[in-house]
Amino acid sequence: MQKLPTFGLRGLPLLAQLAISCLTTAPLHALILYSGLNSENLSAPDSEREAIFDAVASVCNSSGSSRNGSAVRIRGKYMLTARHVSTNSHVTFDGSTFWARDTAFTPITFDDVDLKLFKLIEDPGITEIELHSSDAGDDVSSGFSGGRPPFNLISTEVTGTLVGWGRGSSENGSGFVEGDDQTWTWANTYSKRWGTNRIDSTPAISGLDDYDYSYTGLSIDLDSDAGTDEAGLAVHDSGSGIFVENDGIWRLAGIATLVTTDGSSTFGSSEQDSNFFVRISSYASEIEAAIPDLNTLSGWKTDHSLYNADADNDADTDGDGISQLLEYALGGDPNVNDTSILPHSTLVEENGNQYLELSLTRPTGLTGISYLPQTSSDLNNWPSDSSGIVDASPTPSDNGDGTETLIYRRSQAVTASDQAFIRIEVIEN
Structure with a gap:
């Protein structure tokens, strides 16, 4: 069973308990359109x-046969959903590829807000979504008198785009007449759909x-x-999510939480549902x-799902001989065996003498460590x-890809000693 919070058209709160249908052979559809059509x-x-x-995903199991709600990927591995949505084991953005949730990451909540942040194991690699962070563009800030739904409307009109993975209509548009009031009952079909x-x-x-x-909150009428x-x-x-365009950029303005009627959606001119x-x-x-800062060691460890003993600086979860602290310092992935991130040495000639140099590439902006x-x-x-080092803090060379390279040189020419070595020690501050 899943609980979908609702409240009544006349302000009578209720929490509807809706059965989850796990398996269906029908076409998958979502959101309820005024037209009632499931193919649009x-x-x-x-x-x-x-x-x-x-950016909008279905919260589901590893095959998509069990669904709990929707979520919006905002950045990296991090997703927002309603707090009342049960976080299943996976999400899917397209219905065919399933991304595992990091079950060791405790979802982050925000006081009493119906909102939470959860994390995936891997970054799905889609475009990041900005959060709408100013009043202009997502609403107007006056005209609401409080009380109970339906709420007072405000004259300024800001149209958003909704994207969700909910149910379609049982009638599939049968009997629709544009301009008439219309009530559609919810079907047992799912997919991703947009509307306005x-x-x-x-x-x-x-x-x-x-x-x-x-x-x-934000409210909309149907x-x-x-x-x-x-x-x-x-x-x-x-x-x-409901998204609004501001300054040419579509941003996330709201996370869906409540409806006024359970089991159907009524579109009307005076008597209509609200969401x-x-x-x-x-x-x-x-x-x-709340999103971990990847330029800090602790945030980097969380982002890479390193917990308990795996989070020790000396741990080596991928078995490549590079400790977690060095993986962070060199921009590595502690879950991927890759020794190519290690510094490399070379001999350079200057004024007829050869010198030993060590070249190190690292992400820009890292904090909490010293080289x-x-x-x-x-x-x-x-x-x-x-x-014995010419410059212990050389000016880094920006590589233009979020990394920078530093070159350390031994001050003595190689002819001054039978052998010479150079290394970088990484220290957590």
Whole structure:
């Protein structure tokens, strides 16, 4: 069983318990369109919105036979969904490739907000989605009188694009007449679909029976005069996104949480359903702060799913002989055996003499560690500082790909000693 939070059209809160259908041979469809058609809006509406369409996933098991809701990938391995959505073992963005959730990563929640951040094992490699972080563009900030739904509408119209993996309509558009009020019952079919709707207000959501969340929200109404792409939420659209365009960029404005009617969606001119979202701009700074900083050692370890003993600086989970601390310092992946990241030495000639140099490439912006170049004429006696190195802090050369290269040179020519060695010691600050 899955609980889809709802509240009644006359303000009577209720929490509907909806059966999860795990297996179906019917075509997979999602969101409820005003037209009721299940064959529409199954791919991105245009190139400008391709990234936001691609970013929405179904929260599911490893085969997609069991679904819990939707989620939005915002950056790297990190995804947002509604807190009431049960996090299953995988997500899928296209229905065929399944990405495993990092079950050792405890989802991050935000006080009493129906919102949480969870993590995948691998980065799906799709375009990052910006969070809408200002009032302009996702709503207007006046005109809401509080109370219960339906909420007061606001004259300023801001249309967002919804993308979700919920149910389609049972009727599949049968009997539809454009301009008429229409009620569609939810079918047992799933896929990703987009639609549009106007953001009408920013209600404060709190004090609902069987729904222990409080937050600033966004609301939309299901209108019958807004075109056939007008869309509403259904079960398993919880955790999906509504996106708005601002300054030419489509950003995530809300995460879907609530509907006013269980089991159907009514589009109308005066009597219609409403849907609700967590307003992202109210929590954007908290969300950003919750995403691990990959330029810190602790954030890097979390991002690479290194926990407990695997997170020890001396651990070597991929067996390539490079410790976790060195993997971080050299921009490696601790879960991929790869010795190509190691520094390499060479002999360079200057004024007729040859010198030993060591070249090191690292990610830019790393914090929490220091690099100490050292040189010795044997492998047993190393100085505690960088004596014998021409420049212990050379100016890095930017490689233009997020990495930089540093070159350390031994000050003595190779002819001054029978043998010479140079190394870099990485120290956690």
